[in-house]
Amino acid sequence: MFLSRMENHCFLLFVFVFQVIFILILYRGGPSHVFRGFLESPQVVDYSKPHDVYTNLSLFTRAPNEDAMPYCSAQSPVLVGPLTITFRVLPSERMIMKRNPFVQSGGHYKPPHCFPRYKSAILVPYRNQEKYLRHLLYYIHPFLQRQQLSYTVYLIQQVGTGSFNRAKLLNVGVREAMKDEEWDCLVLHDIDLVPENDYNLYICDEYYPKHMASAMDKFQYTIHLAGMKIVQTSPHLGRYRVMDYNEETESQEPWRRPPSQHNTRKTWKADGMNTLQFRLLSRTKHPLYTKITVDIGYVPPFS
Structure with a gap:
């Protein structure tokens, strides 16, 4: 009789703990979100x-035989x-190519030793920023290679005399990149x-x-305007360095500090995918x- 009661108490305790874990997983955005959090916890x-x-x-x-290649591990073993x-x-550019021998034409890469679990397109708005690009x-x-991703780097270049419109270039990049691949992820990346x-x-x-x-106060205005809920990388991981040349370099390259700036607050709705208008001038694969x-x-410039 005593053992039976103990078994019932243990069973009820097990059910309670299971329910707590289940609610926690739902609250955190599903099991994939929780497990991905473990993957993003660095050791160093x-x-x-x-x-x-x-x-x-x-x-x-x-790999000597691509047909026998395994899937890449859930967490890359070479992250530092x-x-x-x-x-x-x-x-x-020659030196970068030499140090990245597995990068294919068009800036495409896939792990040579395993089948990747994720495919990501890196979209970079661009306008006469050669030093930053290199x-x-x-x-x-x-x-990206150490993360064992399959990826392509896309440079979306704006021509003409109008002010730089990052949002519209990114939308162009999304549309063009999706012509190449069913990407799992589209990463919107600033060049600096x-x-x-x-x-x-x-x-x-996933959601x-x-x-x-x-770790930087960037891009929040777009998310605020669109009214979207976001997932944020933890600050100890999401640290970025910003390229910033001296004043002499900046004065020689006016694209870095333009006299006028595109007014995103006035035009962000018109820059969306449903109303996107542009003229594709060229699409070329560089190394x-x-x-x-x-x-x-x-x-229109900011006013």
């Missing part, structure tokens, strides 16, 4: 001891955490931002948009990226 967060961005890439070698980021030396390519390619921790996974949340640069050049028409 000491930013005083960063690693070179190309650490461990030499461990990836082409904090990265050394510096913009003192401008890398050449720094970004130098860091972003090894960063470089991630500092490779545990900041460039994969999307909500994901704000990766959580490290796919460039999509567009004329988006006249863009």
Whole structure:
């Protein structure tokens, strides 16, 4: 009789604990969100001891038989955490290509040793920012490769005399990228931002948009205007370095500090996918990226 009562109490306790765990999972956005949180928990967060961005890439070698390749592990075994980021030396395109031998034409990559679990498109709005582009390519390619992603880097270039319209270029990038692949994730990336921790996974949340640069106060105005709920990468992972040249360089490159700025608050609804209008001028595959050049028409300056 005593054992029976104990068994009943244990069973009720088990049911109670199970219900608590189930409610917690629902509250956090589903089981995939909870488990992904574990994947995004780094073992190393000491930013005083960063690693070179190309650490461990030499461990990836082409599988002798693609038909027998396994799926990539749920968490990449070669992630290192904090990265050394510096913009003192401008890398050449040839050097970046040499250090990323598995990147294919158009800036496409897939792991040579396993089948990727995630496919991400990296969309970068662009306008005459060659120095920033080379720094970004130098860091972003090894960063993504260590995460064992299949990815393509898209450069969406605006031409014409109108003010720079980042939102509309990103919408163009989304439409053009989806012609190539059923991407799991579309990463909207500024050209002057470089991630500092490779545990900041460039994969999307299952339900909500994901704000990766959580240690910076950027892009919040777009999310606020659209009224969307977002998932935010934890601040100790979502750290980014901002490229910032000296005043002499900025004065020589007026695109960095334009005299007029596109007024997103007035035109964001018209910049959406349903009303998107642009003229595709060219689509070319470069060794490290796919460039999509567009004329988006006249863009009114901020007033």
